[in-house]
Amino acid sequence: MADPSTYRPAPGAIPTDPGVYKFRDEHRRVIYVGKAKNLRSRLSNYFQDVSVLHPRTRQMVLTAAAVEWTVVSSEVEALQLEYTWIKKFDPRFNVKYRDDKTYPLLAVSTGETIPRAFFFRGPRRRGVRYFGPYSHAWAIRETLDLLIRVFPMRTCAKGVFNRHEYLGRPCLLGYIDKCSAPCVGRVSPEEHREIVNGFVSFMGGRTDPVQRQLTSEMEQAAEELDFERAARLRDDLAAITKVMEQQSVVLGDGTDADIIAVSTDQLEAAVQVFHVRGGRIRGQRGWVVEKSGDHADSAWSDQDGQDEQDPALPAIMQSFLVQFYGDAVERAQLEEQDEQEKLQRRGVDKLSHELTKPGAVIPREILVQVLPEDLTQVTDLIAGLRGSGTDLRVPQRGDKRALMETVEKNARDALRQHKLKRVGDLTARSAALADIQEAIGLEQAPLRIECTDISHIQGTDVVASLVVFEDGLPTKADYRRYRIKEAAGDGRSDDVGSIAEVTRRRFLRHHQDKRSVPDEQVLEQSFSDESTVEEMSTDHRRFAYPPNLYIVDGGAPQVAAAQKVFDELGIVDVTLVGLAKRLEEIWIPGEADPLILPRNSQGLYLLQQIRDEAHRFAITYHRQQRSKRMRVSELDGISGLGASRRTELVKHFGSVKKLRLASVEEIEQVVGFGPKLAAAVYAGLHKESSG
Structure with a gap:
């Protein structure tokens, strides 16, 4: 462990400009990267008495052997350089929101003569219609399995299609009516295209015509006593209803947005993201990460019965936004390059495929639980990644505020479940009790x-x-x-x-x-x-x-x-x-x-x-007591009415509001109340209105 005083910069040597700094260990490896509006002010915090530093920060400065900094011209440049260095050096003391793959999508190859629907993960290409993202691959496969009952379009790969076209007989899906079998000419390419158009229209949100048509055909089949067909249409209608329930509209204006919320305790932070596309929740992701020393420097407490906001939330939100969207765009570009190389090796003109647009990765609207520390700088950075402006804000009312509350609840639940997992396992519990025994000396x-x-x-x-x-x-x-x-x-x-x-x-x-x-x-x-x-x-x-x-x-x-x-x-x-x-x-x-x-x-x-x-x-318990006290506070000033009788009154009538509507005779019916006390209660409750 190094002594921070051995590598502390000389007084006045650190500039007061904005910039980015790196802490290196004895092997010259970068162990922490940070940014600052004022480098001198920020770095001086690391060289105070180590006993007052956050444990993670204390461990970092004791592990480090040198500190370096780079001055930049603006805070936006500092934000960009910080992100670049974190990606380049992968410092061990920086919080990282790891994400190793893109969201899965439901794709329809509308550019083919015989289009097909399939599961897809990767960069978007021309001639393919995408729906999603989805949170899990199984969600796509379940949706597809339900919908091909109603829209029996092709789902097989090119090789499978060619083989059955050569054999002259359909695959299993063709035999069980989950594919219209264009490979053997059961439907023409034009008829198959109509099926595909219906599928795309339904996935695009136009669901009412399909429901009406299925309902009408089912009723007609029942009238014609064709009960077998009516039952099949009933099952198709149930499948359609299930898909609609899975993709219910949460924002009626067809918004594309990411909704982000964070829940924290003293040690960790849980981040939840809901991806809304076309007004529907298409994906959900979550991370639980250890709070860095910078994030945990501010003390916070909700000791007095009031849930206060963690002062570290703006810093955590800023760190997440920069890393998450920076990684998303970078990953999409790398995947696009890999795809283009594969196409070139197959002799396909790469110009027939469009480059991944950042706008497809970063939505126009980003709704957050709390604004980041440097709102202007983060907004400018995300706008630069997206290639156009973005609306970063906290929703205040309406459906978007209600959805934000749902995301916040998911973040709280994720953090709670994360902590419960640690003590839910017998081995972990045994290790925890052994740790406590050793630390305290039991x-x-x-x-x-x-x-x-x-x-x-x-x-x-x-x-x-x-x-x-x-x-x-x-x-x-x-x-x-x-x-x-x-x-x-x-x-x-x-x-x-x-x-x-x-x-x-x-x-x-x-x-x-x-x-x-x-x-x-x-x-x-x-x-x-x-x-x-x-x-x-x-x-x-x-x-x-x-x-x-x-x-x-x-x-x-x-x-x-x-x-x-x-x-x-x-x-x-x-x-x-x-x-x-x-x-x-x-x-x-x-x-x-x-x-x-x-x-x-x-x-x-x-x-x-x-x-x-x-x-x-x-x-x-505190909230129960406070609520109980507030319910009976209007009765406090009535002479002769003690705590037990106040409780009896509220219990008998259900609330002070209903008690106020009661007559003297009705109050007399309460156990322990005579005419005199009942009249005093009635007068006390109506004193203000009569005056």
């Missing part, structure tokens, strides 16, 4: 782990969660939810104090849990009316056994507060740690510095999942 693997998290809005409506994982998997039957009473004075509670109270609530009966003490006696011994924590989610059954590892969500202050409770209660057989969000630091009581696991550690992934599950459980 005598044995922590087979039972509990984690608590606090959720609130500026110190009010404070709730907490306690989740339990056994053998690396959630044990939801043991989950707990707590409601924390607000402190006297300003009506607020702090995270550190709340962590201490929840820990005390959990471990007050820790020693009794290890003995055969009846639950009722445990509760009587452990909790008094003055307790500031109410357990809301269970019937107060004891835990089966104590945890091996107890995690609090937070850093050194939260860990210190929990450790103080452990000391008060004499808890010495449970290991306590804290997990801080920003850099996924593990804080151990009494240690001045946190423990940082490698970013590819299975143990870190498991700890992160447990913390995220505690956070999710706390947030869900």
Whole structure:
């Protein structure tokens, strides 16, 4: 490992112009490429105290042995040069959105005398009509298999067609009526062309005429008592309907667009892309990548019950747009060159085939979840790749906004599934528990782990969660939810104090849990009316056994507060740690510095999942409590109406809105309400309107 101070440039030697920089290791290999509007300002961030750097950034600067830079005249040039160098040097510390092949397409060779439909992947050529892209090859084959029932056109290769033309008998598809068999003259080229035109018209979106024709022919066959033909037409109509469901219109204006969304956590980012062509979703792709040091430099949190946007999203979006569309155009051009070489070897004039147009790869409209950092520069770069202007924006309303929400949901689900896969495998779970055991210094693997998290809005409506994982998997039957009473004075509670109270609530009966003490006696011994924590989610059954590892969500202050409770209660057989969000630091009581696991550690992934599950459980309960409080807030000022009676009222009528429409006599029907209280409730609800 190199010391960054040994290769740090002299003060004032770095220019303040825009440019691109490279970090090289001791073997002169480029390990990281980045760009900057101001090279001096950006590079100085890498040479601060390494202890405050993001772990991935710290590893990079310790691996590097030299830094170089190149000044350019504009930020657009910097963006282009950064992309070029990333492609050229393949630096190990840059995030890469790997994509090894193009989308599959459904192609129809309309330029042939006897056209055929076939699966295709590669550069587009003249004389071929393309439909797609599709997300999977099987989707094309299923679509084709369904449609040739209705449009029995040729799907065989040239060699197969010539062989059966020579033999004078059709192939299997001809015998089962999935091909009109033009090879043996069952239909003329003109009649086959009509079938092809119907297929192309249907795939182009004109589906109503086909449906009407099939429905009419089916009804006519039924009237003529030709039930066999009617059943066949019914099946054809069902096939048509299934294809239409697979390719339902999502944007009615026939838009060609890519819709891109990103979901992140502290370590990774999931990117989802929906490709819409002609208003239909033709393809979907996703990546899950580790966030680079630059992307992860900004701390973010949704601790207070509100989902905040990750500050790294604009940088991640910019990196993805540049790499994805740059790679797509470059790959298409390389495939076109290969195709032209093949055609030349076969003696085919390459001028009969058109070059791949970037416009076929990059759509006119690109809809993103969040705008990239340098919108103008990215737009100019993509426009240069496309050869014409492009509309890069965030949809605000209508169908496009609704579709963006769908893509965002897919990105969140992809990230969640990615994390679940790591702990869903027994081998991975065992490795994760072993990693945690070794890192923290436990005598044995922590087979039972509990984690608590606090959720609130500026110190009010404070709730907490306690989740339990056994053998690396959630044990939801043991989950707990707590409601924390607000402190006297300003009506607020702090995270550190709340962590201490929840820990005390959990471990007050820790020693009794290890003995055969009846639950009722445990509760009587452990909790008094003055307790500031109410357990809301269970019937107060004891835990089966104590945890091996107890995690609090937070850093050194939260860990210190929990450790103080452990000391008060004499808890010495449970290991306590804290997990801080920003850099996924593990804080151990009494240690001045946190423990940082490698970013590819299975143990870190498991700890992160447990913390995220505690956070999710706390947030869900917090929102329920907040919604409940808001529902009954109109009843708060009515004299003589306590919390239990407010709840009874809302439960009886279903909502405050319906309660407002009730008469005094109807309110009297609620259990515990007499004429006087019912009149007070009625007057309180109608005071504002009467005034």
